[in-house]
Amino acid sequence: MSSKMKFSYYPGCSSQGSAKHLDESLRAIAPKIGIELEELDDWNCCGASVGHIGGGSLPNTALTGRNLAKAQQQGKQDVVTGCAACYLNTHAGNEKIKSDVKLRRQVNDALSAADLSYDDDLQVRHMCEVIVNDVGMDKIREQVTNPLTGLKVAGYVGCQTVRPFSSTDGGGNYDTYEDPDFLNDFTEACGAEAVDFNLKTSCCGGSVAVMSPDRTLHLIRDILQAAEDAEADVITTPCPLCQTNVEMYQDAINKKFGTKFNIPVIFYSQLMAVAFGMDPDKDAALKRNTIRARKLEKLAKK
Amino acid sequence: MTAALPETAENRYDLGFARWVRDNVEGGDKLSLCMQCGACSGSCPIGTQMDHGPRKIIAMIRAGMKDEVLSSNTLWNCTSCYRCTVRCPRGIPVTSIIQDLAAKAVEFGYADKKENALFAKSFWWSTSAFGRTDERLVTARYYFSLGFLEGIRRGLANLKIALGMVRTGRMHLGMPHKIKDIKGLTAILARAAEIEAEEANDEL
C-alpha cells in the first residue's frame, strides 16, 4: 500500500451518541494506517433494525438511497462505516438497488423529490473488512509503538459485523460467520493476548435488548461469563450496539442473576489507538467508557 | 336447530396465505425450498422466548395459519442476528422473512400494542423529523408510549445508565442533531411512501 486510500466515511447516528468513542478512535487511527476518511456530506440515519417496521419498506430503502446519492456526488471512492447496523442496511440496500431494476427506479423516483439520484456502482464496506483486506496486519504492527503486553482481551465480534456478508464476494470475503479471526488478529497485532472466547459471535440481543431487556439479559450474562471464565481484562468489539448493551446492562445483570460483573467493553479502535502510543483521552477516548478500562489506561502513554 | 359448523381446513386455515407471503414478503419466494430440518431454530439465540421458532413459523405459513403467524411474538423477539440465514442449508433468507412479516403485522393491524412496534414508531419519528436517530428522544418517547406510569418506571430503572452516558459525554443535553437538508429528506420519504401505496396490491 503506497498512497492514502480515501473513503466516504459514514459515521452513523451512534457516532453522535452512545458510540462517540468508536468514531473518535477511528478518526484518530485512520491516518496512521493510511486511510483518509472524508465524512459523507449531510448523511442520514440508515434505518437501523426497525426502520422498515416504523416507516415501511420503500421509505426505509430510500434512506439508504439518499446516502448513496450523496456518496455518488462525493466521488468514486468506496463508502466505509464502522457501525454494524449502518453497514448491514447500507450494504444490503446498495446491493438490492444495484441489482433490482424496479427498486432502483422507485428509489430514484423518490430521490428526485430532492433533486438527487443514484445510478453509480459504489461499494459499501465495513471498516474491519477494509483493515483486513486493504490495510493488513503488517501495517498495524508497524504502527505499534506501545505494545500492550500482558493485557488479556476477549474479542467479541457479535452478529452483523460478519453476518450475513463477511463470507460473500460483495462483503469482501474477509472472515467466517461462526468463528472469525480478525478481531483476535487485531488484538495480537497490538501486542496484547487474545484469550479463547467461545461466545465471540453470540448475540447480545441487539435492539430487542434496548426495547425489552428482560427478554435478553441472559444472553449478555452468558457473554460476560465466558469472558470472565477466560480471565479477560477487557472485552473488545467492533459493534456500537454490542458495546453499549454489554457495558450498560452489567448492573442489571448483577441484580437479576446475583453475579458481580464489572468488565470493561471497548472498541478495537480504542485498543489500537493506545497501542499506537496515541493520547488515551483525545484519541483512544477511554474516558467515554462507563466501566473504565483501568488496566489499559495504565498501559497508555501519557 | 343449527349445529356449529365443523372446523375444516377451509375455515381454520387460509390456504392463500403461503401464496400471499411468497408474493409480498421479502424472501417469501424461497419458502418452498424449506425442508424443515430445524437448523434455524436450533441456532436461534432467543428461540426459548418465542411462541414458535423460525422453522415452525415457516411450517405455519405453509399451512395457512395467517392469524397465528402474524400475531406471534416470534416476529418481535427476532434480534436480526442472521444465524439462521447463514446456516440454512437451503439458502432461505429466514431473517428477512421474519423481519418483513413484522412490518406486515404492523401494516395489517396485528401488532398495535406490541412493544417493538411502539419502539419502531418512536424510532421512525426521530428519523423522519431529524434525519437522525436521537437515542435519548427515541427511548423516552418509546417508554412513554407504553403508558405514563410505565414510562416513569422504565425511566427510573434506567436512570443510572442515562447518568453514566451523560457523564461520559455519550448522551448530550441540547437540541437533537439534525441533518441540514431535512426538507429534502422529508420530500424523499413522502414520495417513497406514495409510491409504496400506489404499488400496494397486497390485500391480505
Ligand code: SF4
Ligand atoms: S434451516 Fe432452512 S431448510 Fe432448515 S428448517 Fe430452517 S428455513 Fe427450513
Ligand code: SF4
Ligand atoms: S435472525 Fe432472528 S430468527 Fe434467525 S436466529 Fe437470529 S433471532 Fe433467531
